[in-house]
Amino acid sequence: MDQFTFASKHKTVLTAFMIVGLVCLGLTFVVDDELHTRFWTNYLHNSVFFTGIAFMALFTLAAFTTALAGWHTLVKRIWEAYSMFLIPGLILMLVVVLGVVGHLHHLYHWTDAAAVEHDPVLSGKSSFLNTGWYSIGTVVIMGIWIYFAWKIRQISLDEDKNGALDFGHHRRLRIWSAAFLPIAGFSSAAIIWQWIMSIDAHWYSTLFAWYTGASWFCASMALTIMLVSFLKRQGYLEKVTQEHLHDLGKYLFAFSIFWTYLWFSQYMLIWYGNVGEETIYFYERIHNYPVLFYGNLLLNFITPFFILMRNDTKRKYGTLVFVSAVVFFGHWWDFFQMIKPGARLTAMEALAHHGGGHGGHGAEAAHHAVDFAMGFTIPGFLELGTMLGFLALFLFVVFNRLEKASLVPKNDPYLPEALHHHVELHGDDAHH
Amino acid sequence: MSKDNKEVLYGLYDDEEILLSAVDKANEEHFDIMDVQTPFPVHGLDPKLGLAESRLHIAGFIYGALGTLTAFLFMTWVFTRDWPIIFGGKPYFSAPAFIPITFELTVLFASVGMVVTFYTICGLWPGVQNVHLDDRITDDKFCIAFDVSGQEESFKDKLKGFFSTTGASEVNIKNI
Structure with a gap:
């Protein structure tokens, strides 16, 4: 079946999960502190995570198109559909922007004008960390992403109707894709600094954007593998074979190692340099959030590295989907540990100096032990429920977009190559 | 034969x-x-x-693991037992600083080991016609x-x- 239909059964299930997510968000809001830190961090966490997955799908697609890749042609409609989540993603992020502009939340220390005034570090950064940059940056950068996503999908869909297995449409796709790559590279770094790194407003790391980007990539690839497997079980994508799964698995494996490489590079340089302003980030996490800190490496490095190292584990649906689920959850966990500790410190300070303009250093507060708090020290049930809600929303949008076009890009000049894709020298010795 | x-x-x-x-x-x-x-x-x-199917990759894994152990244990022995030196105020056993070299030796052992094994199995050595x-x-x-x-x-x-x-x-x- 080349035409996907969004079954009403799946619509019901996804809607139910979205309601679960909403209920969890609502409950979080009720049981929260007076600044609603847990609610807002959960909201930001999931919005950034799923928006990033959509962005990375578009980036991957653009990179493959530019590189004249052929094997991914059978799954490219999935990535096109992912990239369409950038539109609801913008709406989700606009709520955070509204919170920054209207001081509805206290996620970012630099939004506190009184604190910035008396803080040389924050006032030194205020030309970039300010409301204008945050709001206009989010709208403009995501606007550009959406425009490229829409354009690339548009050309691809037009190829189905008016293409003829020639390179006419592909050439146009390639131009748009190649143009997107540098824009995506620079703009995603800037937006990652704003959205996530500025939570630890005193801290900075030049590696942070790459590391976060790699995390998005792994999550996007893991979700793709799970979705491909799901669609195959539903009887779609019958042309997608073990060979394609094998390559997706290789990407998951390779980029899990890439993520670890960046994680370690960032950690080791800061550890070695031993500059207080930089080490505070890891000091806080290792001492007050050890489960998050070490769990991150277990989920995102140890598991995929040792399981996917073998050839055959990437060719078995069961193992590959299992690892994908772990890695998907792992990168959600990674964003959790990026966001929660810093936002919690900011909130604790704001609550301590309630309304006051002291703006004390985060470093002072961090050296005190921070108590265990569900939803900060580890993700609680409310966080898991919220994540399922956001995942359901993401899948709802993706299924809705998948339905609008053929699952197989009929006139893509690389389709025949994808249909004959064969990566394993030993052929079909490991069926299912 | x-x-x-x-x-x-x-x-x-x-x-x-x-x-x-x-x-x-x-x-x-x-x-x-x-x-x-x-x-x-x-x-x-x-x-x-x-x-x-070739079993060369199993040999590769073993060589790699040997490289990991060699590098990590050797550095641990040197910097904690044989010749302890304080670098930049770090403890003698500075595991993060050992990782890059451990990685390099893992790659080196695995690649050189596999090349030598492969050539030996194929009967290729210098001077072979x-x-x-x-x-x-x-x-x-x-x-x-x-x-x-x-x-x-x-x-x-x-x-x-x-x-x-x-x-x-x-x-x-x-x-x-």
């Missing part, structure tokens, strides 16, 4: 697709293929020839070779017939 005085009947093909169907044909007729030589790895050829059935096999020809030492002329004719029906562009006999 003596390496000398082997009479080899071989056919050259121009294309790997033709070669693959010829191999199938040979299997159907139960001809015992001595070797197939190609300028590059041909997908799907190994199972047709009944070759077992290799027998080439035809130099063009290293360029653009695909070769199926049969050992016909001491075989009847009628059998050789049968094989020649096989080569001509399966589309070989050239058939030769060579003593190696």
Whole structure:
């Protein structure tokens, strides 16, 4: 079946999960502190995570198109559909922007004008960390992403109707894709600094954007593998074979190692340099959030590295989907540990100096032990429920977009190559 | 089995697709293929020839793990027992600083170990003279070779017939 239909059964299930997510968000809001830190961090966490997955799908697609890749042609409609989540993603992020502009939340220390005034570090950064940059940056950068996503999908869909297995449409796709790559590279770094790194407003790391980007990539690839497997079980994508799964698995494996490489590079340089302003980030996490800190490496490095190292584990649906689920959850966990500790410190300070303009250093507060708090020290049930809600929303949008076009890009000049894709020298010795 | 005085009947093909169907044909007729030589790895050829999957990667894993242990344990011994030095106020046992070298030695051990193992298995070492059935096999020809030492002329004719029906562009006999 080349035409996907969004079954009403799946619509019901996804809607139910979205309601679960909403209920969890609502409950979080009720049981929260007076600044609603847990609610807002959960909201930001999931919005950034799923928006990033959509962005990375578009980036991957653009990179493959530019590189004249052929094997991914059978799954490219999935990535096109992912990239369409950038539109609801913008709406989700606009709520955070509204919170920054209207001081509805206290996620970012630099939004506190009184604190910035008396803080040389924050006032030194205020030309970039300010409301204008945050709001206009989010709208403009995501606007550009959406425009490229829409354009690339548009050309691809037009190829189905008016293409003829020639390179006419592909050439146009390639131009748009190649143009997107540098824009995506620079703009995603800037937006990652704003959205996530500025939570630890005193801290900075030049590696942070790459590391976060790699995390998005792994999550996007893991979700793709799970979705491909799901669609195959539903009887779609019958042309997608073990060979394609094998390559997706290789990407998951390779980029899990890439993520670890960046994680370690960032950690080791800061550890070695031993500059207080930089080490505070890891000091806080290792001492007050050890489960998050070490769990991150277990989920995102140890598991995929040792399981996917073998050839055959990437060719078995069961193992590959299992690892994908772990890695998907792992990168959600990674964003959790990026966001929660810093936002919690900011909130604790704001609550301590309630309304006051002291703006004390985060470093002072961090050296005190921070108590265990569900939803900060580890993700609680409310966080898991919220994540399922956001995942359901993401899948709802993706299924809705998948339905609008053929699952197989009929006139893509690389389709025949994808249909004959064969990566394993030993052929079909490991069926299912 | 003596390496000398082997009479080899071989056919050259121009294309790997033709070669693959010829191999199938040979299997159907139960001809015992001595070797197939190609300028590059041909997908799907190994199972047709009944070759077992290479176990080189298992050796690679073991070499790599040895490299990991060698590097990490050696540095630990040097910096905590043999010659402890304080670098930049760090503890003697500075695991993060050991990681890059541990990684490098893992790669080095795995790659050098696999190269040496591979060459040893293939019987390739400095000074070895290799027998080439035809130099063009290293360029653009695909070769199926049969050992016909001491075989009847009628059998050789049968094989020649096989080569001509399966589309070989050239058939030769060579003593190696």
